[in-house]
Amino acid sequence: MAANFSLRQLEYFVAVADTGSMSAAAVRCHASQAGISTAIADLERRLGVQLLIRRRAKGVALTEAGSRILGRAQAMLTQADEITAGAQAEEGRLAGRLTIGCYAALTPFLIPLLVDGFTRLHPAVNLELIEGEQDEMRQALVQGSCDIALLYAFGDEAGLSRTTLRASRPYVIVAADHPVAERESVSLAELADEPLIICAEPPARHNADHWFSLAGARPNIRYRTSSIEAVRSMVARGLGFATLIQTWPTDTSVEGLPLASVPLSDPLDDVELVIAHASHVVPTQRARAFLQYAEKTLAGPGGPDTVN
Incomplete structure (x- = not known):
């Protein structure tokens, strides 16, 4: 019937x-x-x-x-x-709908580049985008709300299959006139008493606690904001420092104030940027093509840097 x-x-x-x-x-x-x-x-x-x-x-x-x-x-x-x-x-030619999820903090730095390049190669593919917190994107993958997602990898991801696109080491940003601005490296323990500015969205708080614990210190979190640009602007004004994962493409805030990036001397693990799909789902040809394009575009030293 x-x-x-x-x-x-x-x-x-x-x-x-x-x-x-x-x-x-x-x-x-x-x-x-x-x-x-x-x-x-x-x-x-x-x-x-x-x-x-x-x-x-x-x-x-x-x-x-x-x-x-x-x-x-x-x-x-x-x-x-x-x-x-x-x-x-x-x-x-490839065609049909492909829904891509992305951790919201990564969206401005990854999605425009990937969508622009991929749609030029495969104009008949109808790309749809969703974004949110890390856990929301994991849930979207498992529930089938999106086909693939761009995330940071933190520990085991039950129910997900991941492909690493690149890995970056955590570092700090400070105002250009900060005492450690010209240093080759700094320990989180040295900065522990200073105000820490973090993104309000997970996993920023978990990262701060984990990294400071490895450095034998506790973070002095002073300000939280959902805007990474606000974090950078507050740091540039000398209101505190911030920890980031991957290199920002500019060394100034949105107000045009200078910032300094300082490597961390603490023994911290690299954080991986990954593209993931639900383990129980066989990726479509469109999803596989997007994954391969993301690998080619983002992997290696030539790929764009992103932000915590």
């Missing part, structure tokens, strides 16, 4: 489930909020079950039936994409 619902309705339902609201799903799907709402209401009528609980001013939540159907809807959309991609692959 032919299905009495459309793939478009499933796409809207999955988008609402992923984003948590009709309005956010409308933006993601380039549709009107009313169109999203009407399509899902019709889908519920045709399936004979309620998929969503509508909560005024609080977004939506999945019903038990909605939770059960969500995975099947995602699988059907993936299969539809693969049919389209397979047909176009017969013409010798």
